[in-house]
Amino acid sequence: MLRRPASARYIALLLALALALASVPAWAPRFWIYIATQALIFAIFAMSLDLLLGYAGLPSFGHAAFYGVGAYACALLALREVDGLAPLLLVGAVAAALAAVPIGALSLRTTGIYFLMLTLAFAQMLWGLAVNWISLTRGTDGLIGIPRPTLPGLATLNITFYERGAFFILCLVVAIVTFVSLQALARSPFGKTLEGIRENERRMRALGCPTFRYRFAAFVVAAAFAGVAGALAAMSNGYATPDLLYWTGSGLALVAVVVGGARSLIGPVLGAFFVLFAQLGLSTFVERWELILGTLFIAFVLFLPGGLVGLVRRT
Amino acid sequence: MEVSVARLTVRFGALAALNRVDISVATGERRAVIGPNGAGKTTLLNVIAGELQPTEGTVHLGERDATSLPTWRRARLGLGRTFQRSTLFSRLTVVENLALAIRARRRDSWRFWPVGDRALNEEVKGRLEASGLAHLAGRTAARLGHGERRILEVELALAASPSALLLDEPMAGLSAGERQTTLGRLRSLPKDVTVVIVEHDLDAVFALAERVTVLDHGVKIADGPAAEVRADPRVQEVYLGPI
Numbered sequence: 394m395l396r397r398p399a400s401a402r403y404i405a406l407l408l409a410l411a412l413a414l415a416s417v418p419a420w421a422p423r424f425w426i427y428i429a430t431q432a433l434i435f436a437i438f439a440m441s442l443d444l445l446l447g448y449a450g451l452p453s454f455g456h457a458a459f460y461g462v463g464a465y466a467c468a469l470l471a472l473r474e475v476d477g478l479a480p481l482l483l484v485g486a487v488a489a490a491l492a493a494v495p496i497g498a499l500s501l502r503t504t505g506i507y508f509l510m511l512t513l514a515f516a517q518m519l520w521g522l523a524v525n526w527i528s529l530t531r532g533t534d535g536l537i538g539i540p541r542p543t544l545p546g547l548a549t550l551n552i553t554f555y556e557r558g559a560f561f562i563l564c565l566v567v568a569i570v571t572f573v574s575l576q577a578l579a580r581s582p583f584g585k586t587l588e589g590i591r592e593n594e595r596r597m598r599a600l601g602c603p604t605f606r607y608r609f610a611a612f613v614v615a616a617a618f619a620g621v622a623g624a625l626a627a628m629s630n631g632y633a634t635p636d637l638l639y640w641t642g643s644g645l646a647l648v649a650v651v652v653g654g655a656r657s658l659i660g661p662v663l664g665a666f667f668v669l670f671a672q673l674g675l676s677t678f679v680e681r682w683e684l685i686l687g688t689l690f691i692a693f694v695l696f697l698p699g700g701l702v703g704l705v706r707r708t
Numbered sequence: 709m710e711v712s713v714a715r716l717t718v719r720f721g722a723l724a725a726l727n728r729v730d731i732s733v734a735t736g737e738r739r740a741v742i743g744p745n746g747a748g749k750t751t752l753l754n755v756i757a758g759e760l761q762p763t764e765g766t767v768h769l770g771e772r773d774a775t776s777l778p779t780w781r782r783a784r785l786g787l788g789r790t791f792q793r794s795t796l797f798s799r800l801t802v803v804e805n806l807a808l809a810i811r812a813r814r815r816d817s818w819r820f821w822p823v824g825d826r827a828l829n830e831e832v833k834g835r836l837e838a839s840g841l842a843h844l845a846g847r848t849a850a851r852l853g854h855g856e857r858r859i860l861e862v863e864l865a866l867a868a869s870p871s872a873l874l875l876d877e878p879m880a881g882l883s884a885g886e887r888q889t890t891l892g893r894l895r896s897l898p899k900d901v902t903v904v905i906v907e908h909d910l911d912a913v914f915a916l917a918e919r920v921t922v923l924d925h926g927v928k929i930a931d932g933p934a935a936e937v938r939a940d941p942r943v944q945e946v947y948l949g950p951i
Contacts, residue, residue: 580822582811589808592797599757599795600812600868601783607817 407659414565418558426557432669433564434625437571439649439661441618446647447655448579449611450591451501454509454643455516456619458496459489461523461638463620464627468536469529471627478542478554482567482624489620490613492519497612501605504594513640523635535634539627554628564625568662571618576658578614587611648686652693654700663701709770709786709871710735711756711902716765718751718926725751727926728765733872736900740907740917740934744946747923749906750792753874756904757789758782769872784815788870792877792906794857796849796864803845805860806832809867831867838896839863840889855886862890872902879909891915914938922946 417429438460445451463485470484500511523530541554554560578584590597590604597604627633653664675682712732718725726748733739741749754760758779766775769785797805810831811817836842862878879887907913920937922930924946930937
């Protein structure tokens with residue numbers, strides 16, 4: 394009565410999508426496996442942003458900061474010869490969450506456009522830090538030669554994450570775990586409260602809800618997942634540069650969430666794939682591909698506010 | 709819970725929306741606050757609820773000095789309220805609206821995975837039936853009619869099980885039938901619940917409240933049993949009009 398249970402058709406569709414993705418390494422050319430890996434990492438990042446934008450109603454324009462912090466944390470640890478998948482992903486999550494504590498505590502005192510500008514400003518400050526703290530980050534050269542971790546079970550099978558297929562499957566697993574966790578969070582009492590705060594903060598306060606704490610928790614959790622995506626990006630690229638924290642990353646993620654459809658988690662995944670493939674397809678033909686992507690974005694906002702997911706829901 | 713304000717002053721620039729107002733509402737009392745438009749009635753409720761800081765004066769909830777407490781803390785002390793303009797969760801259904809209010813009262817929302825909640829479902833069902841909104845359970849609040857929105861507005865406040873309740877014109881724009889429903893819901897409140905009601909509908913005021921406070925231009929001009937206030941010539945002049 395309170396929750397529409399996920400329909401069997403929806404679950405079947407998700408499983409089919411997961412299986413189709415899992416089969417990619419078996420048939421796709423190497424280049425496309427690489428692109429699909431990038432898309433999955435971007436999808437994890439976009440899903441984490443959707444927790445803020447879609448569920449909590451917080452338009453963060455600085456989410457790339459946490460992606461970048463996660464990437465740098467993972468890179469720094471991996472370069473100090475820490476091996477192991479779990480610690481490297483975890484350090485990305487924890488570092489990003491820690492960075493989100495002061496940023497959230499200050500930004501969340503505002504809402505709407507002010508929140509957007511504050512998150513943007515803080516993210517650009519962190520970007521500046523990545524450029525200028527040369528002893529730690531090597532500035533614009535970035536950290537290079539980041540090794541990928543090993544996994545004991547896989548090593549005995551003679552598979553390493555340096556193989557594109559294996560690394561792709563790793564990203565897929567992390568993406569699925571992210572999807573399921575955030576879906577559970579969205580349907581939990583916590584998620585419902587977040588939804589109430591998004592719809593009417595004044596009423597929630599009048600009902601005795603300390604709204605700031607809920608938003609703050611959501612902000613930190615979203616940052617942690619963004620940090621995991623960043624850690625995967627560092628492993629995937631083998632380097633971490635200040636670009637990862639730049640505001641264009643935040644902007645692209647916002648585009649992915651809106652194009653795919655906020656307030657659903659499959660939306661940002663579709664949006665991430667759409668944006669990445671659009672970028673790839675367009676940039677081979679036109680130099681100013683951003684112009685076309687921007688036009689597409691405006692078209693979506695005007696004519697399809699529910700995003701790609703809204704298109705399916707309507708029919 | 710006792711609700712009282714002392715020497716309460718709220719200034720917006722040169723205008724004193726409230727000027728040294730003292731009101732004390734005993735536990736379980738049903739108090740109406742009436743007065744012409746701009747008398748400071750809604751301002752008074754906003755100060756008691758904590759949405760507005762007074763320029764001077766204090767607000768007490770029970771024994772506690774609540775003057776500097778945030779809204780949500782006052783709500784947790786047992787203060788509930790409705791708003792003059794319906795303040796609902798527009799894009800959520802009536803059921804989800806009620807569930808949010810009940811969850812807020814139970815303070816058990818720090819759980820991060822979906823949970824089946826039979827007690828919650830039962831309570832929502834009960835409140836739907838008692839308020840006559842059962843046939844609208846699955847409709848979003850944005851798609852309710854005016855009267856239905858007002859009823860849900862009151863129902864959200866009731867779902868918090870307040871020990872003191874501030875009502876800001878709960879009857880405004882209701883049909884005769886809806887008025888009866890709302891009046892019935894308010895009468896069914898436990899006897900120890902304190903009620904402060906701001907209302908233009910004087911029939912409702914006198915049906916519900918035993919004591920009446922009259923505000924005019926931010927000043928309290930009368931305070932006492934309903935019949936006495938009704939007979940007060942000053943009140944008749946400013947509020948009921950010259951006879």
